[in-house]
Amino acid sequence: MRISSVQAVPRALLCAPLLSVVLLSACDSKPSVPTVASIKLTGPNGPLLLDTSTKLGVSVTGSDGLPFAQTATFTSSDPTTLSVSSDGTLTARHLTAAASPVIITAAVGGKSAVTTVGTYGLDVVGGTYTSAGNPAGYSFTATFRDAGGLTLTSDTDYTVQGPSTFNKGKPLTGTLYAANAVTFHTGTDVPAVSGSYTASIRVGTQSYTKTFTVDASMLLPLPSAAVTLSRSGYSVSGTLPAALQEAFLNVTANGSSVRRSAYFSALPTSGPWTSTLPAGTYATGIFARSYNGSQMGAVVFPDQINRSYADTGTVTVP
The missing domain is CATH 2.60.40.10 (Immunoglobulins)
Incomplete structure (x- = not known):
């Protein structure tokens, strides 16, 4: 009886297909993409002076523990009082309501952070004043609050400088009364003029200013x-x-x-x-x-x- 011979196959060759599958599987896997883990928002130290700006501090950390390179989106709960631009620059436009600071939010990658900011200084807005038989005159509304949240303790004059055609280029003077939270000044002796105005006041050793605009075509009809x-x-x-x-x-x-x-x-x-x-x-x-x-x-x-x-x-x- 003839016995057929069988050639031995090296063990390494038998294992080769299995090894290649393992190597291919390892090559196909992708590293995980970091996501936003946390965001930190830093606002100004205390209230912001009217007509000034400051930039928010933002720090975003990824799930890998490293800084996350993605721009945050900013929003303000009251942009007419405290506006915020796309790069996080805050601008104080008006005094915040009493005991009601504005909420600023920064958001990125489904995470968000907030900070509250108040404002202080001289706040003045202009407008028009109409009455029967008179040309449209001016109307100024003014108030003041210092950085500590205090109002005036004594009657204090303030001035308003308007465009060159307003009041013949001369400033008007009004008085902020300590007994009143807000003071109105109106007159038909000086016609309203559209343009930019600057109000100024000195309280103690510090001077405050506020710029505003007037649209003289905006008139409130008479009752x-x-x-x-x-x-x-x-x-x-x-x-x-x-x-x-x-x-x-x-x-x-x-x-x-x-x-x-x-x-x-x-x-x-x-x-x-x-x-x-x-x-x-x-x-x-x-x-x-x-x-x-x-x-x-x-x-x-x-x-x-x-x-x-x-x-x-x-x-x-x-």
Whole structure:
């Protein structure tokens, strides 16, 4: 019987196909791509002075523990007060509402971080003032708060310098009253002029400035109203301008310190006096404005505040 011979195969060759599969599998695997692990946002140390800018600090860390090279997106909870640009530059435009700092958010890769920022300084906005038979005049609204959140402790003058055609190129002077959170100054003796304005005030040893613009074509129409007075109260009927936020009835007696006022935002309206109105003849008028003055200090200034006034005649209270 013939026995057939079988040639031995080296062990290394038998293992070669298995080894190549393992090597190919290793070559096909890809390293994991880092994702955002955390983001840190650093704001200014304390409130930001009006009309100044500062840049936010942002640090983004990836899941591999290394800096993550991706640009954050910035947003402001109130860009009319404190705006933020795409590169993280903050600009203080108006005073924040009392005890309500603005929330700034930086977001990247599904992660976000926030910081709160307040503002301080002199805040002034301009506008127009209209009344029957007069050209459109100016209207300035001003307030002040220092870095510590304090208002003025004494009456302080401030100046407003406008375009060369405003007030013949000369500055106007107004007074910020310590007893009032916000002060209005209006006049038809100086016509309103469109352009850029700069307000200035000196408080203690520090000077503050605020720039703003006025659009002299933006006019608040006059109220059309009739007023009735009694010793116990008042009533007003008629129509108010559509752009109005607040109106108030002004009642004065010539040669007397007697004065009454009432605030409202729609007509008709009526209400009682807090004390009895003495008998006499009173001059009455309705002031209208595109800003809610009864909430001054609690809400942020808009970029322009316009006012108008309608004389509603004299009323005799028996």
